[in-house]
Amino acid sequence: MNQKSQRDQAHIRTLDGLRGCAALAVTMFHGILHFNVSLIPRVLYAPAQSLSDGTDIWVKFLLAIFNGDSAVILFFVLSGYVLGASLDRTLDRGEPALVTSIEFLVKRVARIYPAMFFCMLVYMLLSFVFVPHIEYPVISPITAFQSATLYDIGVHGPSWSLLVEVVAAPFVVAFVLLRRTFGFFALVLAIGYAMLAIDYPVLVGSLPNLWPYLVSFGIGVALSSPEFKAIDFDVKPTHLAISIVLFVFARHFVARGNISGLIVHSFLAGLVVFTASRAYRGLAYKFLISRPVQFLGRISYSFYLLNVPILYAVWGTILIINPHPEKHYLLWGVGSALVTTILTLPLAVFSERFIERPGIFFISSLIRRVNNLRKSLAHAS
Template sequence: MQNNNSLLNTKKHFEILDGLRGVAAISVVLFHFMEIIFPPKENVIVHSFLAVDFFFCLSGFVIAYAYDSRIAHLGVWQFIKLRLIRLHPLVVIGSVLGLLTFFLDPFSNFYPTYGFGQTLLMFLASVFLIPYPLMEERFFNLFNLNAPAWSLFWEYIANIFYVFVLYKFSRNTLQIFTFVAAALICFIAFKSTNLMGGWSGSTFWDGGARVLYSFLVGMLIFRSNWAIKNNIGFLGLSALLLLAFIVPFNDNYNWLTEPLIVLIYFPVLVALGAGATIKPKLEPLCKLSGEISYPLYMIHYPFIWVFLTYFVEIKPEMALLKFTVPVYMVLLIGFAYLTMRFIDVPIRNYLKNKWVKNNR
């Protein structure tokens, strides 16, 4: 058996892709505030929900880059364990925060409606990533306590398919499946007039289509060596990513603009990010941005639920919101950093060290 210490050795990071992941995560958090305050046509960052598709594309690229050359030696169960170590602590942390805010939200009291049994089921479903769209008050999200977990559910599905099937695909086979997945994206966009689905019980399978295409095309970018050499840099690519998020909302054209962003624009950005050079002075910023991206994504939404009930019950003036939202954003980013530094990383290091010891 290959030495597990060597299997744990990680390849170099794509610093700019790490940084872009953080930009996308911050944009998602801001979008979740803005969609509560403004109708879509007044939301200046209305298409930030497509950041999830960007995440899926990045994931396909990174997984193929990190594991294609060693998955045969690593094996199915070791791969799954490593992915669980990387991803699941924050799934549990987000679930705990969701449960705490469910009970402690000063502007709502849902517990009498759902009682101990249903509340326990919601928590367990969140911890184990079992879709359970129960709460009408929360728009039948697949995960009532921590809404963004829907994308982690599909991320896990993609990882399972990768280790059992996808890593064996030749590049030609991967191209065929990517083309089929692109056609499916177009069908869903035309049928639903947008690509916003996947997070609720009624749009469950839309999430499968979204991860299928973006994960496959991310793999294809790596397998085809489509890294585009350029000097755009982190700031330039961040601006290009933000352009996708501020495309105006239009009921008549979303079915066209959103697939174009997902099918073409995001893969090009990933290829550009993979081939870009970074200025040394920006490396710490990219590293920090990448480090907080996943914690921020997984811990912010329990507090969004509190903000939603605050907004509905208190009906604050816009002047107050202009102060509240930026402060809330800064606090969430700071909390994500502290969660990463003092909870997530220590737990992952402990589990990884234990994994190494058990496999010597």
């Protein structure tokens, strides 16, 4: 495969690989931190150059590689890229903008919610099994429903990013329509507006957690645009490798609350997506398209959701084996993440095959039938 064929594909395998790596990183991230939450202010949020303890430096290195913040920013840039490209393909076929926008939003909701409902069903069943035998969240049917609908995400922390995906969807539509109507210049202005929203959340209606991350979606939409794809740039193996290294480590040298750090982190995520989408050689490229990483990418969404109830089960079991895991928090934390990964994989495979795929097929079939009916009525009139 050459560079042009890679970037012209509707489905780019390297991006699947990035998604799989990000999902695994989130599990490791939570595992490392769980038994020593003091790491969050002392190590995770501290600039790397301010650390002097050898163990803290080592943990900082691990938290940079397996970083939840980096993962979700990468998820959001990937969403902007994939969704922007999908909207463009539909609009290029001459479909009305209003109809396309409504279909897009319906598909987005249908893509996100089925797997989340399945996850909360699993979570509730595990709660019935484990409570009160081990330390485990109590998940009542009401709690499960509220979490599945993203009304209350307290018992499933990572699902906050799903809520961001839902509320960001109309903005993705707006970004694409702005660019198609007024040109790429308008999209650049919109991304600038998204940057201002980081300091002034009211600019995006103070929607939950959208203000720090809307710029990531905008960057993804820009990267998927014909204007960006027309740029003739030969991505060498070193470009992708350097992009990944900078994205993984750069933000850990600035204070957590630094807005410029967040913006640079978002643009570096965009650089990773840009170089990965055009890469066709090199070790990083081969790693991203390898079978294990592609497998993780395929099930990444279900894995991202289902690892949470499994993590709690593993943590609760560890507390029975060793009531004081904080004394060796790194060993128990990394171990819990690895065990959780192994246990979550079959559940994620099941969810991807029997929940995600049928949901996508059903909503696509329904929309196709509605469109056929709409066109038939239009011809008849």
